[in-house]
Amino acid sequence: MNENKLILKQLFKNMFYNLIAFTILFVAFGVIALSQVRVSLYLKLDDELKNAQKMMVNLIVNENLNFDSHVGIDDRKRKDNLIGFGGPRVIPLLRNKDGQVVNFGSVNNTYFEQYLKYITFNQGQLFRIIPITVQNRYYFRSLTIPVSTKDGKQLYLQLLINADSERALLSHISFIIFFSSGLFIVLSILASYLLSQKTMSPIRKAWYKQAEFVENVSHELRTPLTIIQNSLESLMISSKKKIMDQSETLALVYDETSRLSKLVTDMLTLARSGGMMTEITKDVFSLDHLIKIVSEPYIELAESQQKSFQLDLNCPTNIDADKSRIHQLLVILFDNALKYTNPHDSITIQSRLKDNKISLIVSDTGIGISDEAINKIFDRFYREDRARALNRSGTGLGLSIASWIVQRHGGTIKVRHNEPKGTIFTIKIPI
Numbered sequence: 001m002n003e004n005k006l007i008l009k010q011l012f013k014n015m016f017y018n019l020i021a022f023t024i025l026f027v028a029f030g031v032i033a034l035s036q037v038r039v040s041l042y043l044k045l046d047d048e049l050k051n052a053q054k055m056m057v058n059l060i061v062n063e064n065l066n067f068d069s070h071v072g073i074d075d076r077k078r079k080d081n082l083i084g085f086g087g088p089r090v091i092p093l094l095r096n097k098d099g100q101v102v103n104f105g106s107v108n109n110t111y112f113e114q115y116l117k118y119i120t121f122n123q124g125q126l127f128r129i130i131p132i133t134v135q136n137r138y139y140f141r142s143l144t145i146p147v148s149t150k151d152g153k154q155l156y157l158q159l160l161i162n163a164d165s166e167r168a169l170l171s172h173i174s175f176i177i178f179f180s181s182g183l184f185i186v187l188s189i190l191a192s193y194l195l196s197q198k199t200m201s202p203i204r205k206a207w208y209k210q211a212e213f214v215e216n217v218s219h220e221l222r223t224p225l226t227i228i229q230n231s232l233e234s235l236m237i238s239s240k241k242k243i244m245d246q247s248e249t250l251a252l253v254y255d256e257t258s259r260l261s262k263l264v265t266d267m268l269t270l271a272r273s274g275g276m277m278t279e280i281t282k283d284v285f286s287l288d289h290l291i292k293i294v295s296e297p298y299i300e301l302a303e304s305q306q307k308s309f310q311l312d313l314n315c316p317t318n319i320d321a322d323k324s325r326i327h328q329l330l331v332i333l334f335d336n337a338l339k340y341t342n343p344h345d346s347i348t349i350q351s352r353l354k355d356n357k358i359s360l361i362v363s364d365t366g367i368g369i370s371d372e373a374i375n376k377i378f379d380r381f382y383r384e385d386r387a388r389a390l391n392r393s394g395t396g397l398g399l400s401i402a403s404w405i406v407q408r409h410g411g412t413i414k415v416r417h418n419e420p421k422g423t424i425f426t427i428k429i430p431i
């Protein structure tokens with residue numbers, strides 16, 4: 001599978017998972033919101049029923065009520081009807097043990113014929129609030145309890161409250177939640193796509209970087225390997241010659257093998273640096289002292305090449321850093337300073353302490369770096385053409401490693417032109 005297909009496949013996979021996550025969230029939100037509205041709406045009705053129950057039981061047990069339905073409605077006291085005593089919305093039905101409604105007021109209620117007479121009564125469902133649907137149109141909540149009147153009659157008090165408006169409100173809210181969840185799910189397809197694009201972006205970058213790295217590595221490895229192979233072939237052809245006579249070829253093989261070895265070590269350092277696998281082991285030491293030790297062979301080498309290599313060290317404090325990595329950093333910078341300078345050029349190493357930071361400045365009056373290349377020299381394998389033209393050994397990995405070391409110490413590395421010519425590297429590391 002090629003890389004684009006692989007990335008695309010991953011993109012759709014991510015998008016699918018994002019979409020599922022969004023859908024679950026919206027559905028869960030809808031269900032929770034709806035059940036909360038439902039509970040709070042019915043809770044109010046149920047409270048009304050329970051309050052009405054208390055008041056009416058008091059009335060039935062303590063008062064001599066007359067439920068006789070033969071007396072005309074105008075002759076009756078309102079109390080006898082029970083109507084209105086449990087609150088304006090509560091309808092009381094007083095039933096005998098056969099389930100017949102005995103309170104005169106309710107039977108004569110205008111709505112009795114229309115729907116109250118269809119309300120079911122079940123002696124098995126006492127003390128519980130249950131929903132009742134009448135003619136598939138009207139909704140009630142009902143609470144039934146057994147009561148005995150003052151004169152000892154055993155009756156059942158069924159309290160009803162109409163829940164039509166709550167039902168209508170609930171179905172309206174359900175529709176809104178259902179509709180908006182649907183809309184959000186559709187919108188989340190777009191959001192999932194954008195999110196996946198965003199999460200894939202660093203993966204995509206890493207993928208291409210990796211591919212580029214592998215390409216560069218193979219390219220860099222191929223050159224020394226070809227040289228070594230050719231040299232060995234020529235050695236085999238002229239196997240009768242003495243080793244001394246082959247010294248030039250052997251030296252070439254040796255140089256290229258060393259180059260390969262350095263390349264592999266550098267690549268390993270960089271590969272580990274990406275995954276943060278290389279730990280930093282900090283020590284307290286004097287940077288000036290380390291610079292003095294590391295620069296010794298460079299001073300001699302510079303002398304032999306007719307270059308000046310000067311130290312201007314003025315960092316009175318110790319630094320808390322990984323000594324071997326700082327050593328590696330100095331070697332990279334000093335190596336480059338020597339590599340990219342010509343006879344009579346000068347190299348100066350400065351150290352200073354400012355604002356709780358140590359600054360290390362490596363300046364040279366060498367070949368310098370072009371404006372175009374100055375932003376690229378920290379990229380892996382980047383070598384400027386003028387550096388290649390000098391035919392000095394190099395892998396293009398040194399400054400990438402230097403930059404990683406400085407970053408791991410929480411510092412910065414910057415490069416600028418030296419006047420009138422050459423390059424200045426400034427490194428700042430907090431102490």
Ligand code: ADP
Pocket residue numbers: 332336337340364366367368369377382383384385387388393394395396397398399400422423
């Ligand atoms: P190399 O192994 O090529 O030196 P580096 O990563 O150390 O790799 O450096 C990358 C490139 O930066 C070099 O090839 C060179 O073009 C440029 N460079 C680094 N240091 C200097 C310097 N002191 N003067 C001029 N150019 C430099």
